[in-house]
């Protein structure tokens with residue numbers, strides 16, 4: 362980490378649902394241009410954490426800034442710099458791919474061209490197809506294109522490639538690499554070790570709402586005395602990470 366201002370700064374985040382403590386005192390600093398992976402078993406608190414970072418869920422305690430802005434208080438300004446793809450996007454099913462892309466591009470002053478967005482997610486030949494007629498994987502790819510419409514400087518992706526076929530998954534990785542080269546700061550919630558090892562500068566390990574470690578993948582493997590990230594995850598959490606396909 363450098364001493365420059367972090368792109369994302371989360372401090373002491375805490376969130377409870379009834380009796381369940383979903384996120385317990387989580388702090389993260391993500392440097393500009395960094396790709397941070399968030400790994401954890403089902404229910405570890407990954408989605409709640411990224412929703413709080415994105416300003417979509419209010420923390421019970423703690424604070425977040427994105428490029429120095431408060432995602433709750435400075436909503437309009439944050440919307441201009443942040444792209445978010447969440448697990449289950451709710452989009453208007455009767456609108457076509459082109460219409461949805463046009464709608465989202467309209468939110469931003471200098472949006473990415475439609476053709477470029479479609480190419481980034483491999484949906485060039487689906488322009489005229491209604492959202493409800495797309496396959497699950499295609500809907501997911503469209504939600505990623507929509508997250509990229511405003512050329513975000515910070516991007517939050519919740520399970521980027523879960524449910525995608527191998528070809529679409531590789532294409533999505535290439536897209537992330539391209540955005541990384543453009544200097545976009547990316548938070549990537551993932552269940553796929555190969556994805557995390559390939560794309561992420563550091564990995565945040567969440568378990569039962571608590572942050573166990575934030576380190577480069579290789580450092581986590583070394584610290585756990587493991588052979589690979591899979592084994593390191595088991596060694597550090599005592600749990601097996603199920604691949605959510």
Ligand SMILES: Nc1ncnc2c1ncn2[C@@H]1O[C@H](COP(=O)(O)OP(=O)(O)OP(=O)(O)O)[C@@H](O)[C@H]1O
Pocket residue numbers: 378381382383401402403404405406407408409410
């Ligand atoms: N809206 C909600 N109401 C009640 N409990 C919730 C709600 N959302 C999440 N939880 C609980 O909070 C905990 C953390 O959930 P969260 O979705 O953040 O985990 P996750 O790591 O993203 O899980 P997954 O890998 O399954 O997506 C879980 O125990 C979950 O059951």
